[in-house]
Amino acid sequence: MSPRLTLARALRVATLLLAGLLAMPAAAFDFGNLIDKVKEADVSRIVDVGKRLVDATREMSEVEEVQLGGDLAGRLLGAMPPLADPQAQTYVNRLGRWLTLQTSRPDLPWHFAIVQSDSLGAFATPGGYVFVTTGLVALMRDESELAGVLAHEISHVVERHHVHAVMSKARAGLARDVVADIAADYTKGNPMVTQAVLEGGMNVYASGLDQEDEFAADRAGAVIAARAGYDPFGLLMLLNTLDALDPAEPRAALLFATHPDTRERIEQLAAASATLDGDYASLLADPARFERARAAITGMP
Amino acid sequence: MPRFPSLILLTLLGALLAAGISAALAGASVAEYGTLLRDSALVANPGGAEMRRLAAGTTVEVHGRQDLWLLVTAPGADAGTRGWTRLTAVRLGGAAGAAGASTANAPSESGFARFSRSITGLLGGLRGRETRTAHATIGIRGLTPTELRTAHHDAAALATVAGLRASREEAELFASAGGLEARVVGELAVPAVGDLR
Numbered sequence: 003m004s005p006r007l008t009l010a011r012a013l014r015v016a017t018l019l020l021a022g023l024l025a026m027p028a029a030a031f032d033f034g035n036l037i038d039k040v041k042e043a044d045v046s047r048i049v050d051v052g053k054r055l056v057d058a059t060r061e062m063s064e065v066e067e068v069q070l071g072g073d074l075a076g077r078l079l080g081a082m083p084p085l086a087d088p089q090a091q092t093y094v095n096r097l098g099r100w101l102t103l104q105t106s107r108p109d110l111p112w113h114f115a116i117v118q119s120d121s122l123g124a125f126a127t128p129g130g131y132v133f134v135t136t137g138l139v140a141l142m143r144d145e146s147e148l149a150g151v152l153a154h155e156i157s158h159v160v161e162r163h164h165v166h167a168v169m170s171k172a173r174a175g176l177a178r179d180v181v182a183d184i185a186a187d188y189t190k191g192n193p194m195v196t197q198a199v200l201e202g203g204m205n206v207y208a209s210g211l212d213q214e215d216e217f218a219a220d221r222a223g224a225v226i227a228a229r230a231g232y233d234p235f236g237l238l239m240l241l242n243t244l245d246a247l248d249p250a251e252p253r254a255a256l257l258f259a260t261h262p263d264t265r266e267r268i269e270q271l272a273a274a275s276a277t278l279d280g281d282y283a284s285l286l287a288d289p290a291r292f293e294r295a296r297a298a299i300t301g302m303p
Numbered sequence: 304m305p306r307f308p309s310l311i312l313l314t315l316l317g318a319l320l321a322a323g324i325s326a327a328l329a330g331a332s333v334a335e336y337g338t339l340l341r342d343s344a345l346v347a348n349p350g351g352a353e354m355r356r357l358a359a360g361t362t363v364e365v366h367g368r369q370d371l372w373l374l375v376t377a378p379g380a381d382a383g384t385r386g387w388t389r390l391t392a393v394r395l396g397g398a399a400g401a402a403g404a405s406t407a408n409a410p411s412e413s414g415f416a417r418f419s420r421s422i423t424g425l426l427g428g429l430r431g432r433e434t435r436t437a438h439a440t441i442g443i444r445g446l447t448p449t450e451l452r453t454a455h456h457d458a459a460a461l462a463t464v465a466g467l468r469a470s471r472e473e474a475e476l477f478a479s480a481g482g483l484e485a486r487v488v489g490e491l492a493v494p495a496v497g498d499l500r
Contacts, residue, residue: 072461079460081450084467091467099474104485108471115464121445131464145481201452208448221491231483235370238390246396253445272371272391273494287482 062128062165066185068111070168071129071159074203075113078125078133082117085136085299090116093295097145098132098152104229105160114152116299122244122254125207126155128165137253140300141243145292149230150237154223161222163215164206171202210260217262220271224278232286234278241268335365337373337393345377345386354386363388365395 062070085091091114098114110130117125119135126132132155134148142148158164172184175198187195210216220237228234245264247254261267297303339361344353349372357363363375372387469477478484 073456075464076456076458076461077454078451079464080457081446081454083457083460084463092469095467095469096474096477099469099471100478100483103471103474111468113464113468115467119446123446204452204454208451217493221493225488225491228488229486231478231486234488235368235390238371239368239395242390242393242395246394251445255445256448256451257445259448268391270494274491275371277491278370278488288480291481 060183060185061162062169062185064110064129066189067162067165068129069189070165070199070203071127071131073200074127074164074168074207075131075133077200077204078127078131078207079115079117082119082121082133082135085116085118087116087298090295090298093291094134094148094152097149098156101149101153101156101226101230102130104226105156107160110159112156120253121256122247123257124151124155126158126164127203128159128162128168130159132156132159136299138240139296140302142240142292142296143243144236144289145286146227146233146236147240148236148292149227149232150223150234150240153226153230154219154237156226157219157222158211158215161215161218163211163219164203167206167211167215168199168203171205172199175202208256208260213262217267217270220267221274224271224275228278234275238268238271238275241271335395337363337365337375337395339363339388339392340394341392343388343392345375345384345388347386349387351387354384357388363393365393 094116095114099112102108102110102112107130112130112132114132114134116139117133117135120137121135122138122141124132124134124138132152134151134155138151139148142151169184172188172195176184176195184195184199188199220241223237224234227236241264244254244257245268249258258264339357339359341359343357343359345355345357346353349369355377357377361378363373363377365373365375366385367374368390369387371390373390373393374385375388375393377384377386
């Protein structure tokens with residue numbers, strides 16, 4: 003076999019291999035089987051290219067995730083400053099931290115904050131930052147609804163929904179450059195990678211996660227709330243309140259645009275929650291503490 | 304003339320007390336309403352036998368909730384009849400503040416009454432019908448995608464938030480004070496299409 007033929011064949015196989023790699027999620031990656039099919043090709047060259055792609059699609063380490071989360075949280079806070087009320091912030095941090103103790107990632111550096119915005123929304127960033135707006139708190143009936151919202155956001159963090167979405171967008175932005183390891187380059191401060199990751203990240207907040215991730219977070223949030231002793235239907239009740247709003251309400255525009263249809267969320271969550279029952283509501287011994295916190299947060303009696 | 308100031312003081316106190324009672328009664332008399340999204344059964348107990356059928360579009364007054372069921376008062380010939388209907392069949396807030404609905408059976412301080420007392424006005428404001436809440440509707444708008452995409456990193460705000468962390472012990476004390484206990488609860492499965500509604 004001539005060197006030219008060998009190279010041409012190797013390139014063809016490499017193209018097929020690359021197509022296969024790009025089409026596969028990281029979790030389903032089976033590099034070994036593909037290598038078996040190209041034993042006659044220039045294996046070392048293909049392995050090199052393949053390894054670079056494996057690195058580019060690997061799961062972020064927790065340290066990298068926390069750094070990414072902090073950077074994205076800083077950007078979100080640039081749009082929505084934290085409420086200057088230490089007592090209210092302490093309240094939401096203790097509540098949120100209690101919820102995280104019921105998850106598989108209780109030891110992340112969890113931070114919670116009430117942020118000042120009339121927009122109705124809640125946000126999570128990788129590594130454990132969770133924000134809820136003053137506007138959304140104003141619509142809540144009781145602590146179980148706040149717990150439901152926080153638990154929904156916590157489940158996004160636990161399942162790394164934003165990490166996957168941000169990395170996917172960053173990879174798309176860097177495809178031509180085939181960066182060896184996006185997460186590592188980001189952590190090292192590679193300017194091109196940093197820009198791609200942060201732009202990708204803020205685009206995720208502006209355009210929303212995968213809709214299935216939102217339905218999954220609704221279900222997981224109800225479970226986290228229930229495990230923490232809360233009425234698991236708090237989120238469902240708040241969704242019902244949101245469903246009653248005018249669809250053109252500007253304060254809900256971002257929330258509605260970045261999440262599945264609210265009525266569909268209600269139907270899906272109610273159907274999934276049919277097995278959750280019991281006298282959860284009566285477990286809350288101090289309902290007045292939520293009313294005090296909400297009054298402080300919203301300035302409403 | 305020490306008696307006159309005393310009388311004035313008593314009168315003022317009486318007026319304040321009357322105003323307080325009046326406000327409390329007014330608050331308690333406001334309940335939450337909902338609109339049926341589809342024809343639904345009104346049942347005697349959650350999951351129990353059907354008492355009557357309610358048509359889609361019917362406005363009901365909501366008095367409470369148990370799991371996925373709402374305790375409502377049905378209108379019509381037998382107005383005042385209480386029964387239960389499925390939460391998913393009702394859009395809450397659809398008729399908040401509706402005139403003429405019975406409030407005779409409204410509990411004085413149910414969660415729904417408290418909620419309505421404090422946020423009915425806000426919902427009204429969000430719908431552009433009322434402006435009596437602290438949040439005026441004029442000039443208020445939501446965040447836009449562009450604002451998020453172009454937001455600048457706020458290091459000082461991030462440092463503030465970084466200082467807000469609660470410890471495991473603080474969280475456990477918070478839970479204990481609220482009567483919350485951890486429970487064993489299984490994961491929820493994705494609902495099958497046939498399970499919806």
